[in-house]
Amino acid sequence: MENNDHDDILLPDGSSGDDTLLARWLAGDLSPEDLEALRNLEEYPDYVEMLHALEGMEMEEFSPTLAWQKLSPQLAVGSQQSAADMPAPSQPTEDIEETPAPLPEAAQQPEAKIVEIGAKQATSPSPVIVNLKSSILNRKYLAIAATVLLGVVGIWWFASRDQFSYTDTDYVTKAGEQKEVKLPDGSVATLNAMSKLGFTANDWKDGRSVVLEGEAYFKAKKGKTFSVRTEQGTVEVVGTVFNVFARGNELEVKCAEGKVQVINPDETERVLLKKGEQVSIMGGKMQKRQGLAFYPNWFKGESTFRSAPLEKVFEEMERQFGVVVLADSIGERTFSGKFVNKDLEKAVKMVCNPMKLNCEVRGDTVWVK
Amino acid sequence: MNSSLTFARMESLPHKNVCHEPTYRELFYAHARHVRNFLCYKGAATTEAEDLMQEAFLRLWRDCAKVPVEKVKSYLFAVSGNLFLDEKKHEQVVLKFQRQAPSEEATEENPHFDLETKELQDRLEKAIAQLPENQRIVFLMNRMDKLKYAEIAERLDLSVKAVEKRMHLALMELRQILKGI
Structure with a gap:
């Protein structure tokens, strides 16, 4: 001073x-x-x-994890290729061929104007912004790849938007939050952290149907078919207790009571689960397993895993605590065990100690070595 | 879908490059909150602040090859500040804070403390909104975000001395405004 x-x-x-x-x-x-x-x-x-x-x-609370989830789809295409292709910022020597020049491209893509300097900010997150990023790749084959990817992103985006576009009652949970939702017929859905459940109250009488993104535990009252639609497939039951995990390209359904029917997205495959059985659909492929690996327990304050990839375990930790886990080469290791959902330090120990990982909690971040 | 992969890997950290997604993601986690709060201090409502923060980060991604890692902070604050200016004229600053009793011992010592503090907090909220913007931003970055003067200076492209002056003035000004409320 x-x-x-x-x-x-x-x-x-x-x-x-x-x-x-x-x-x-x-x-x-x-x-x-x-x-x-x-x-x-x-x-x-x-x-x-x-x-x-x-x-x-x-200040009002802020969840970087949720904010990142909102932002990252807008970077999606660029992130897959541009990062690898990008010259280091310290050598901006080559001008036109190599250096990313997103702005000129923006002129070719009318929609991309929304991110031009001085223009109004983008109000709706749309895959259009992705255009800009992919434009960095000024090479033919990459451009084609990008176009295809863009299409896929677009379809994904529309599909995911569409899921909730006609529901009139939506429930969303934040990181670390769980919510019990009473459905019009008295069935109960418990939402795990960072999940979304929607239904149309008006149409409820016509068919019990909810849309889910994330994870929920259902206790469906006996009655007409109760269906849970997810991007990765549909679950139909008559009256039973079951858990649905629908994130990324994975759908995992565990039947705790009664019978549960699971249908893949293009409705070419269906499987009937009995009590204690589970099925997972990965990228459209079904894998049925006899014997419930464990009874879902997350709504009792514990996240349980059986031979789960460590990556998935840490992802769940991110959702339960709203933290970021930075892991350095955890490879393909798997984890069996559980962690508590209320105490981060303790949860980290419950995973890291048995795995002999060196972990440290610093604020919002968990460092894993 | 790529977005479901919320997992950061750090293998390639040594060559810090904003265009490298894990680095970019780390930068987002490190600065998103402060940028968002900064916009609130300028007078943006929370949702607006979050939208503009996201927009500033999208621009950073777009400009990633041009912005060296050590310039990212000042870039984000400058860009988001400009975006806010572009948005519209902001007549009235409405800053809302979340409240809690400052510390529990205080309530035990003095049962009236809660009420008095609450009342003072109400007045403070109004008084902070009336502070000149420059002072308000520095003051709240220090008090709310717990940033040191040198860290604030780096983000706002100011000298440490200038930050200290604004801080000093903000305190005096606040006390004056409070007297009148």
Whole structure:
């Protein structure tokens, strides 16, 4: 700190010719004499009281994990190839051929204008922005690949949008949150963290049908067919208890009671699960397993895993605690066990200790070595 | 779908390059909250602040080859600040804070403390909104985001001394405004 030489007399308004005094006081940078002088000021108690009251004030909560989930689809195409293809920023030598020049391309793509400098900000997250990023690849075959990818992204986007486009009652859980949803017929769905469940209350009488993205545990009352539609397939039951995990390209259904029918997205395959059975669909392929690996327990405050890839375990941790897990080469290792959903430090230990991983929690981030 | 892969790998951290997705993601996690809050301090409503923050990060992605990692912070604050200016004229700053009793011991010592503090917090909320923008931003970045003066200076492209001055002024000003509320 530069100016520590001020033996001026402090004026009652705190100004003494020293225009950083209060700032340095807050930073704990005052000399004992300055501190003494400050404490003798008539307004000193006001400042203390003010700052104390401020300590109990916080900005509205913010979940970087959720924000990232919102942002990342907009980078999707670029992220897959541009990063690898990108020249290091330190060598911006080649001008036209190599250096990414997204702006000129923007002119060819009218929609891409939304991210041009000075233009209005993009209001709806749309795959259009992806255009810009993919435009970096000024090579024919990559352009074709990008177009195909873009199409896929577009379809995915529409499909995922479409799922909830006609539901009128939606429930969403944040990271670390679980929610019990009562459905119109008295059936109950418990939502795990970062999940979304929707249904159309008006149409409920015509058929019990909900849309799910994420994970939920259902207790369906006996009655007409109760269906859970996900991007990765459909689950139909008459009246039973079951767990549905639908994230990424995976659908996993566990039947806890009664019978559950699971249908793949293009409706070419169906499987009937009895109590204690489970099925998973990975990228459209069905794999039925006899014997429930474990009874779903996440709604009792524990996330349980049986021979699950560590990556999936950490992903669940990210959802349960709203943290980021940065893992350095965990490879293909698998984990059997559980972690608690309330205490992050403890949860990290429950996974890292048995796996002999060196883990550290720093704020919102879990470092795994 | 790629977006479901919320898993950061750090193998390629040594060559820090904003275009490298894990690096970019790390930068997002490190700065998204502060950029969003910064926009709130400027007077944006929370949703608007979050949209503009996202937009600033999209631009960073677009410009990733041009922005060296060490310039990312000032880039994000400058871009998001400009985006906010472009948005519209912001007449009235409405800043809402979440409240809690500052500390539990205080309530035990003095049963009236809760009420008094709550009342003071209400007035503070109004007073903060009336602070000149420059002072408000620095003051809240320090008090809410717990950023050190040097860190604020780096983000806002100011000298540490300038940050300290604004901080000092903000405190004096706040006290004055509070007296009038």
